Amino acid sequence: xxxIRSAGLNIQTENDEVTYIIDGHNLIxxxxxxHLADIDDEDALIRHLQAFHRVSRRSIEVFFDNAPAGHSGKxxxxxxxxxxxxxxxxxxxxxxxxxKDLGKGAKNVTVVSSDRQVMAGARSYHAEVKDSASFVxxxxxxxxxxxxxxxxxxPTNEDxxxxxxxxxTGKKGNSQ
Numbered sequence: 001x002x003x004i005r006s007a008g009l010n011i012q013t014e015n016d017e018v019t020y021i022i023d024g025h026n027l028i029x030x031x032x033x034x035h036l037a038d039i040d041d042e043d044a045l046i047r048h049l050q051a052f053h054r055v056s057r058r059s060i061e062v063f064f065d066n067a068p069a070g071h072s073g074k075x076x077x078x079x080x081x082x083x084x085x086x087x088x089x090x091x092x093x094x095x096x097x098x099x100k101d102l103g104k105g106a107k108n109v110t111v112v113s114s115d116r117q118v119m120a121g122a123r124s125y126h127a128e129v130k131d132s133a134s135f136v137x138x139x140x141x142x143x144x145x146x147x148x149x150x151x152x153x154x155p156t157n158e159d160x161x162x163x164x165x166x167x168x169t170g171k172k173g174n175s176q
């Protein structure tokens with residue numbers, strides 16, 4: 001989804017791609033092998049989401065609450081937009097504020113959470129809702145389909161190439 005923000009208005013362009021907005025700490029326990037007690041639980045979830053993005057080509061934003069002091073804010077990890085919500089504000093509240101800020105564009109969002117308040121709030125903004133267990137099944141099915149049809153694997157996009165070039169060389173990737 002592409003938005004143009006001008007004079008407080010959200011104007012939707014013709015690209016009606018649906019974005020996943022994910023309640024990260026709510027999703028972690030639903031992924032086999034991931035646990036909230038793991039020291040790298042957030043990074044492990046992000047790796048799963050990056051792999052899912054490569055297969056599905058869906059835009060993904062994930063929200064994590066309880067960011068340590070000085071570490072809150074938005075970051076891009078490869079193709080995934082990560083919102084680290086500062087302590088004192090829940091990811092639930094940040095997700096609902098994000099949907100409010102999207103205005104009518106929230107109808108092009110699917111919120112992934114099993115938290116009833118988040119689900120009800122998302123519906124009030126006309127966003128689609130998917131519970132965490134259903135989303136994990138969708139991810140697993142996408143990988144299963146990819147393994148059945150490896151020739152259908154989509155190529156890596158320029159953002160991913162630039163991200164990995166920067167990680168390994170310290171230089172921005174150039175696709176020209």
